[in-house]
Amino acid sequence: MIDWEDLRYFLAIARAGNLSAAARVIGTTQPTMGRRIEAFEHRLGTRLFLRTPDGFVPTASGRALLAHAARMEDEALAAERVASARDNGLSGTLRITAPEWLAARVLAPLLGPFCTLHPALTIALIGESRRFDLSRGEADIALRLARFEQQELAQRRVADFAFGLYAAPAYLERNGAPDFDAACAGHTLVTTTEDLADVADAIWLRQHAARAHIAFRSNSREAQAAAAIAGAGLACLARVHGDALAGLRFVPVPVEVPARPLWLGLHADARDTPRVRAAVDFLAGKLHRIAHAPDAVAG
Structure with missing residues (x-):
């Protein structure tokens, strides 16, 4: 009978594509992952993965096993949730x-x-x-x-979090208040990375600050706030975030930045x-x- 733990390791490698990432998911080491999958393949008498320069690619046997292993995982997780739901203690x-x-x-x-x-x-x-x-x-x-x-x-x-526009006091002293009638020409922006370009505040910046130069992008709001504090430019942040930062000043705007649920x-x-x-x-x-x-x- 197949050991469920072997299937956990197999699924982690199939999803991650390499041993190091799979090891982080399981909470073990890369050598342990390697030894575990090799032993599993040996017991089954078949190769489950091709070792390529780009990572681990499932063989035909691996692909056939993958669907069954995923279903077993779903059932195991469902059983854990049922058992957990019967726990009457707040512990x-x-x-x-x-x-x-x-x-x-x-x-x-x-x-x-x-x-x-x-x-x-x-x-x-x-x-x-x-x-x-x-x-x-x-x-x-x-x-x-x-x-x-x-x-x-x-x-x-x-909740619905209000968003606002912020900048460092030194930045505003150096560049003045943004002119939204001129689409913020002469100003610089701190905004999201391009993969997050469809979030509401990024869209708002493109619409109302189209002539500003994008000086800094990050998928981290903390990084955006830090860049704005350092004077990189205007940044849209949640009010509960930006208002709490001593190094930033709220910038009034003619059209409010949309709130986000x-x-x-x-x-x-x-x-x-x-x-x-x-x-x-x-x-x-x-x-x-x-x-x-x-x-x-x-x-």
Whole structure:
């Protein structure tokens, strides 16, 4: 009988395409990944991957096994969620993922009191741009500034974050206030990378500051804020983020930067898990209040 652990390693390599990335997913080392998959292939009597300069490519046998392994993973994860939902105690680890700036500037201050309320819980807050897969148990709760697309997820719109335009005082002294009638000619911008060009604030900048030069791009809002503080240019940031930074000044604009909705998502099977339900109720109430009164973050 095939060991489920072997299939976990096999799936990780098939999805990552190389041993080092797969090892990070599993939480082990690259040599261990290599030894594990070689032993698995030996027991099966077939090669599952071609080792190429570009990485590991599934063979015909590997491709045939992949669909079965993925279904087994789905069933295993579903069983874990059912078992977890029967846990009546507010204990264990709760994994929450959100964009970097939201995790650091908003969620971390909010979750401090939650930790005090539930001392048997451990909060694992992951702030990064990579979107964790809730369906595969990579996180219990995710917060994103866009709707979730997976049908098996439950989601709710918990807040609408206002956005604004910001710049360093030294930048404004050097360049003056932007002239929106002239499409901000003579100014420079700090904005998103091109793969995020369709987010609302990036679209707003293209529409209202079309003659400004883009000086800095990043997929990190914290990096954008740091560049703006250093004088790189005008940046659109969430008000709850930009207003809290002493090195930035809010820049009045004739047309408001669009607000962005904040969505909270979780797997539908996890809705009745006590620790998940408690965190969802707590965050939904707090985030709604903060979005309407940014100064309440620390309250």
